[in-house]
Amino acid sequence: MTPAPLVALVGNPNSGKSALFNALTGARQKVGNYPGVTVERHAGRMALDDGRPVELLDLPGAYSLEPSSPDERVTRDVITGAQAGERLPDAIIVVVDAANLDNHLRFALQLIALGLPVVVALNMIDLATRDGLTLDPEALARELGVPVVPTVAVRRRGIDDLKQALAGVIGHGTAVRLAAGDGSVTDDIVALQRRARAIALAGTISETPVRRWTHAIDAIALHPVAGLILLTAILFLMFQAVFTWAVVPADAIDAGFADLGNAVRATMPDGVLRSLIADGVIAGVGAVVVFLPQILILFFFILLLEASGYMVRAAFLMDRIMAAVGLSGRAFIPLLSSFACAVPGIMATRSIEDEKDRLTTILIAPLMTCSARLPVYTLIIGTFIPNNPVFGFVRLQGLVMFSLYMMGIVGAFFAALVLRRTVTKGASSGFMMEMPKYQWPRARDVLIGLYQRAWIFLRRAGTIILFSTIILWALLSFPKPPAGSDISEVNYSVAGRIANTITPAFEPIGFNRDITLALIPAMAAREVAVAAIGTVYAIDDPDAPAGQESMIENLRKRWTLPTALAFLMWFVFAPQCISTIAITRRETNGWKWPAFMVGYLFVLAYIASGATYWIASAIGL
Ligand SMILES: Nc1nc2c(ncn2[C@@H]2O[C@H](COP(=O)(O)OP(=O)(O)OP(=O)(O)O)[C@@H](O)[C@H]2O)c(=O)[nH]1
Numbered sequence: 046m047t048p049a050p051l052v053a054l055v056g057n058p059n060s061g062k063s064a065l066f067n068a069l070t071g072a073r074q075k076v077g078n079y080p081g082v083t084v085e086r087h088a089g090r091m092a093l094d095d096g097r098p099v100e101l102l103d104l105p106g107a108y109s110l111e112p113s114s115p116d117e118r119v120t121r122d123v124i125t126g127a128q129a130g131e132r133l134p135d136a137i138i139v140v141v142d143a144a145n146l147d148n149h150l151r152f153a154l155q156l157i158a159l160g161l162p163v164v165v166a167l168n169m170i171d172l173a174t175r176d177g178l179t180l181d182p183e184a185l186a187r188e189l190g191v192p193v194v195p196t197v198a199v200r201r202r203g204i205d206d207l208k209q210a211l212a213g214v215i216g217h218g219t220a221v222r223l224a225a226g227d228g229s230v231t232d233d234i235v236a237l238q239r240r241a242r243a244i245a246l247a248g249t250i251s252e253t254p255v256r257r258w259t260h261a262i263d264a265i266a267l268h269p270v271a272g273l274i275l276l277t278a279i280l281f282l283m284f285q286a287v288f289t290w291a292v293v294p295a296d297a298i299d300a301g302f303a304d305l306g307n308a309v310r311a312t313m314p315d316g317v318l319r320s321l322i323a324d325g326v327i328a329g330v331g332a333v334v335v336f337l338p339q340i341l342i343l344f345f346f347i348l349l350l351e352a353s354g355y356m357v358r359a360a361f362l363m364d365r366i367m368a369a370v371g372l373s374g375r376a377f378i379p380l381l382s383s384f385a386c387a388v389p390g391i392m393a394t395r396s397i398e399d400e401k402d403r404l405t406t407i408l409i410a411p412l413m414t415c416s417a418r419l420p421v422y423t424l425i426i427g428t429f430i431p432n433n434p435v436f437g438f439v440r441l442q443g444l445v446m447f448s449l450y451m452m453g454i455v456g457a458f459f460a461a462l463v464l465r466r467t468v469t470k471g472a473s474s475g476f477m478m479e480m481p482k483y484q485w486p487r488a489r490d491v492l493i494g495l496y497q498r499a500w501i502f503l504r505r506a507g508t509i510i511l512f513s514t515i516i517l518w519a520l521l522s523f524p525k526p527p528a529g530s531d532i533s534e535v536n537y538s539v540a541g542r543i544a545n546t547i548t549p550a551f552e553p554i555g556f557n558r559d560i561t562l563a564l565i566p567a568m569a570a571r572e573v574a575v576a577a578i579g580t581v582y583a584i585d586d587p588d589a590p591a592g593q594e595s596m597i598e599n600l601r602k603r604w605t606l607p608t609a610l611a612f613l614m615w616f617v618f619a620p621q622c623i624s625t626i627a628i629t630r631r632e633t634n635g636w637k638w639p640a641f642m643v644g645y646l647f648v649l650a651y652i653a654s655g656a657t658y659w660i661a662s663a664i665g666l
C-alpha cells in the first residue's frame with residue numbers, strides 16, 4: 046500500500062498555520078497570537094473532497110530557508126527532505142498573512158522556488174479587510190505562478206477551496222505550476238524584498254493611505270541605488286546638524302564653566318586646592334561636558350530614525366554589503382548600537398547564533414564610532430579645520446566628521462573581510478526581519494531616549510572622567526619644580542616624565558608630548574583625552590582665562606595640522622577603552638580574544654596615524 050501523500054504547512058511565524066491545521070484536520074493544535082507557538086512538527090490526517098487521504102504536517106514558523114534557530118531548522122529540513130525519518134512532502138501549503146504580504150511573500154518566494162507543488166493560503170483575509178486592504182487573489186496567483194486561496198482559518202472560511210486546490214496539485218509534480226512565475230529566487234535579500242513588494246503591489250486592489258505611503262517611501266528607501274543615496278544624505282545631514290545646531294548651547298555651557306573657573310581663581314587663595322578645583326575638576330570635566338549638546342543632537346537623529354521605522358530599512362540596505370564582507374545581517378543591530386557605545390553593542394551580539402559570526406562582530410564593534418569619540422573629534426575639528434563651505438551648501442567641518450565616521454565603518458568592513466578569511470573562517474548566515482510600518486516618532490519616546498543619553502553622559506563625566514581627571518591633575522602637579530628652575534611644571538611632574546619617556550615611541554607618527562600625556566588616562570574613557578588636554582593646558586598656562594577659548598588657542602599654538610590629523614586617526618582605530626576590553630573578555634570567556642582585539646586595533650591605529658601624518662606633512666599641510 047502506498048502511503049497517503051504528505052502535505053506540510055509552512056510560513057512565517059504567527060501566520061495561522063496551526064489554526065489552518067486545526068481547521069483542515071479537526072485537531073486541536075495550540076494556536077497563540079505571537080511568533081514561535083509551534084516549536085516542533087505535528088502530524089494529522091485529513092481527507093480531500095474525492096476521498097483521498099492526506100497526511101498533514103504543521104511546522105514551526107520560519108522567516109527564511111536559512112535557519113537561525115533550531116525550530117526553524119526543523120522546518121527547513123522537513124521541506125527539503127533532509128530530516129531523518131521523514132519523507133519529502135508531496136506538496137506544501139504556504140500560509141501568508143494577507144495584511145502583511147510584503148514580509149510574508151519573501152519567504153513564500155523562497156519556498157515556491159524549491160519546486161515542490163505549492164498552494165498559497167492567503168490567510169487572515171478578515172484582518173486585511175478590517176485594515177482597509179482589498180486584495181486580488183487571482184493577480185497574486187498569476188504573479189506567483191501557483192494557486193492562491195483566500196482563507197480565514199479561525200472561521201473555517203476558504204477551507205473547501207483550499208482542499209480543492211490541494212487536490213489539483215498533489216501528484217502532478219511541478220508541472221502544475223503555472224507558467225508566469227519564473228520560480229527563480231535569489232539570495233540577495235534586497236532584491237527578494239523588492240520582488241515580494243512588487244508582487245504584493247500587483248495583487249492589491251486598494252489600500253489605506255498609510256499602507257500606500259509605506260509603499261511609496263519604500264520604493265525609494267529600499268532601492269539599491271536611490272536607497273543608499275538617501276541613507277548617505279540622511280547621515281550627512283545628521284553630522285552637519287551636530288556642528289551647526291550645537292554652537293549656541295555649547296557656548297553657553299562653556300561660558301558657564303569658564304565663569305565658574307574664573308570665579309574660583311578670583312576668590313580662592315593660590316594653592317593646591319585652588320589648582321585642583323580650577324585646573325583639575327572644572328577645566329577637565331568642563332572640557333567634556335561642553336559636548337553634551339552634540340551628543341544629544343546625534344541621538345535625537347538616531348532616535349527619530351529608529352522610531353519612524355527607517356532603521357530596519359537601513360539594515361536591509363546594508364545586508365548586501367555586510368554579506369559581501371562575510372558578516373551576518375544580524376550583525377547590523379549590534380553594530381548600530383555600537384555607535385552609542387561598544388559595550389551594549391557587544392552584548393547585543395548574543396542574538397547572533399553562529400559563534401564565528403558573533404566573534405567577528407565583537408572584534409569589529411569598537412571600530413564603530415562611539416559617542417565618547419565625539420568630544421575628541423569635535424575639539425580637534427573645531428580647532429584645526431576651517432568651517433568653509435564646500436560645494437556651496439556643505440561645510441568642511443561636517444564633511445570631515447562624516448569622513449571619520451565612514452573611516453570607522455570602512456575599517457570595520459575591511460577588518461571583517463580579513464578576519465573572515467583568517468581567524469574566524471566560516472560561512473555566514475542570512476537575515477530576515479519584519480518590516481515595520483512607517484510612523485511618526487512619538488515625542489515622549491524621543492524625549493525619554495534623550496534624557497537617558499544625557500544622564501549616561503553626565504554620569505560618566507561625574508565618575509570616570511572626574512576621577513581620572515583628578516588623578517591626572519595630581520600626577521601633573523607633583524612634584525613641583527624647585528624655585529628658579531626653567532623646566533616647566535608639567536615636564537617636571539610624574540605624568541610629564543612618563544609622557545616624555547614614551548613620547549619617542551609615538552614621535553614617528555607625529556604625536557607630541559601633550560598627546561602622549563592624554564592617551565594614557567584616555568584608556569579609562571575616550572573623552573578623558575579632552576579632559577586631560579584641558580587640564581594640561583590649565584596647569585601649563587595658569588594665567589590664561591578659563592574655558593574652551595584658551596584651550597583652542599593653546600592647541601593651535603602647539604600642534605601642527607598633520608599632528609592633529611594623526612591624532613584623529615588614532616581615535617578612529619585605537620582600542621582606547623577599558624570597558625570594551627572587559628566586556629569582550631566576559632562575552633568571549635577569556636583573555637585570548639580581547640588581547641587579539643587590542644593588538645590588532647593598536648597596530649591599525651599606529652599605521653593609520655603614521656600614514657596620515659606623513660602624507661599630510663609631505664603635501665605640506
Ligand atoms: N482574525 C484571524 N485570526 C487568525 C486567522 N488565522 C489565525 N489567526 C490567529 O492568529 C494567531 C496565530 O495563529 P497560529 O495558528 O498559532 O499561527 P502559527 O502560524 O501556527 O504560528 P507559529 O506556530 O508561531 O509559527 C492566533 O491568535 C490565531 O487565532 C485568521 O484567518 N483570521
Ligand SMILES: [Mg+2]
Pocket residue numbers: 062063064075076082083104105106
Ligand atoms: Mg503554530
